[in-house]
Amino acid sequence: MPLGLTTEERALQARAAEFAATVVRPQAAETDRSEQYPWDVVKALAAAGFTGMTVPRAYGGQGASFLDAVLVIEEMAKACTVTARIVVEANMGAISTVMAYGSERQKRMAADLVLAGDKPAICITEPDAGSDATAMTTRADRVGDRFVLNGRKHWITGAGVSKLHLIFARAFDEKGRNLGIGGFLAVRGEAPGLKMVRREQTMGLRGMPEGELAFEDLEVADDMVVMPPSGWARGFGDLINAYNSQRVGAGTVAMGVAAGAFEHAVAFAKEREQFGRPIGEFQGLQWMLADMQTQLTASRLMLYAAARSRGPNGSAFPDPALAAQAKIFASEAAVRIANDALQLHGARGYSRELPLERMVRDCRMFTIGGGTAQVLRTLVASKILGWKLPQTRDGYVRNNPPGAAGSGRDAAE
Ligand SMILES: CC(C)(COP(=O)(O)OP(=O)(O)OC[C@H]1O[C@@H](n2cnc3c(N)ncnc32)[C@H](O)[C@@H]1OP(=O)(O)O)[C@@H](O)C(=O)NCCC(=O)NCCSC(=O)CCS(=O)O
Numbered sequence: 337m338p339l340g341l342t343t344e345e346r347a348l349q350a351r352a353a354e355f356a357a358t359v360v361r362p363q364a365a366e367t368d369r370s371e372q373y374p375w376d377v378v379k380a381l382a383a384a385g386f387t388g389m390t391v392p393r394a395y396g397g398q399g400a401s402f403l404d405a406v407l408v409i410e411e412m413a414k415a416c417t418v419t420a421r422i423v424v425e426a427n428m429g430a431i432s433t434v435m436a437y438g439s440e441r442q443k444r445m446a447a448d449l450v451l452a453g454d455k456p457a458i459c460i461t462e463p464d465a466g467s468d469a470t471a472m473t474t475r476a477d478r479v480g481d482r483f484v485l486n487g488r489k490h491w492i493t494g495a496g497v498s499k500l501h502l503i504f505a506r507a508f509d510e511k512g513r514n515l516g517i518g519g520f521l522a523v524r525g526e527a528p529g530l531k532m533v534r535r536e537q538t539m540g541l542r543g544m545p546e547g548e549l550a551f552e553d554l555e556v557a558d559d560m561v562v563m564p565p566s567g568w569a570r571g572f573g574d575l576i577n578a579y580n581s582q583r584v585g586a587g588t589v590a591m592g593v594a595a596g597a598f599e600h601a602v603a604f605a606k607e608r609e610q611f612g613r614p615i616g617e618f619q620g621l622q623w624m625l626a627d628m629q630t631q632l633t634a635s636r637l638m639l640y641a642a643a644r645s646r647g648p649n650g651s652a653f654p655d656p657a658l659a660a661q662a663k664i665f666a667s668e669a670a671v672r673i674a675n676d677a678l679q680l681h682g683a684r685g686y687s688r689e690l691p692l693e694r695m696v697r698d699c700r701m702f703t704i705g706g707g708t709a710q711v712l713r714t715l716v717a718s719k720i721l722g723w724k725l726p727q728t729r730d731g732y733v734r735n736n737p738p739g740a741a742g743s744g745r746d747a748a749e
Pocket residue numbers: 458460461466467468469470471493570572573574576577580582586656704705706707708711715725726727
């Protein structure tokens with residue numbers, strides 16, 4: 337289905353599909369079984385130009401759009417979820433943040449890493465600051481010409497394999513004054529204070545390490561601080577704005593896994609016979625397939641629209657509300673689609689000999705990681721109403737005293 341893609345975009349999609357079929361699909365089950373990061377695939381991805389695609393040409397990339405990345409991610413996800421997430425993080429998230437806000441030196445360093453196959457890690461979540469990310473307690477204290485970071489992050493994708501780390505931390509000046517939240521870069525192997533504490537035991541995506549990181553007097557020199565363009569006080573706002581690109585990528589992985597499961601379901605519906613007929617002749621399954629494809633088409637269109645969009649004030653990143661809606665819809669639809677595809681296979685779907693059970697496990701994370709479907713609904717509601725919707729018990733009243741001039745409510749009136 338073309339869905340408004342150009343000839344070049346369709347050619348890229350076809351190239352990614354060919355790569356996925358020949359390089360990625362053959363190792364997907366083994367990556368899941370062994371729980372090992374697929375370094376051989378990473379090497380091939382980099383050689384084929386699928387890492388660092390979105391890096392501008394001036395830094396050695398292809399200057400590809402987020403939509404280009406989306407097209408590639410879907411094809412990889414149909415075959416292997418781990419590979420698709422590598423393509424997300426090697427083109428969106430931290431790398432796109434550095435490319436938008438970083439210094440020349442930072443851009444060159446980050447570009448060289450992803451072009452060589454690194455999948456940067458983005459470090460936001462803490463044990464006591466998940467959805468409530470701005471409650472983070474990882475601190476960066478100014479000491480001379482550097483910051484010294486202390487704290488912990490958990491559920492960090494790529495912990496122990498990623499080189500480049502973009503760490504969100506609350507910064508304090510030499511007098512201990514709170515500056516706001518900023519982004520700090522560290523490269524594993526060159527930063528003694530960056531330590532992996534443990535690996536999480538995950539339901540799916542088992543070849544992608546999720547881990548807890550500790551920062552113990554991690555020194556970050558000034559030239560490794562990503563200065564938010566609006567300044568420290570709105571640092572979190574700028575950084576999470578850049579993160580909208582990764583939300584589109586994560587939604588695309590979910591959609592791609594579901595699309596892969598759907599392809600298996602269609603083939604099986606034609607091939608498996610019961611009652612002397614292909615099971616695809618039963619209307620109960622025909623309607624199941626129709627619902628699956630309807631949800632896939634809607635997910636794709638929402639993700640394409642979000643990838644093509646730009647946020648307010650000339651933002652280099654997707655519109656926050658479109659990115660959130662696309663991720664909510666695609667991630668929730670993927671759980672239903674993958675589950676239905678497994679159901680359609682009967683007992684065979686439940687077997688580890690087919691990829692369906694893996695796909696069900698793999699796609700479950702996307703309503704959680706990257707901002708939960710609940711938290712993203714609050715973001716969407718906030719945009720609809722034109723109100724700030726702080727979630728702390730006293731926050732709403734403090735920020736929006738009824739009738740006060742300049743409050744969120746008044747702003748919308
Ligand atoms: C944003 C939240 C952390 C809520 O926190 P707060 O209530 O403390 O903050 P807000 O006042 O809502 O927001 C602060 C500031 O940021 C702006 N903002 C918020 N979200 C966006 C956005 N998506 N795009 C652009 N700007 C945004 C907001 O307007 C405020 O700006 P002003 O100060 O008013 O100017 C919470 O809603 C949230 O997002 N929690 C989820 C945290 C999350 O997504 N974590 C992801 C971790 S990485 C990961 O999971 C990787 C997995 S993957 O699959 O790749």
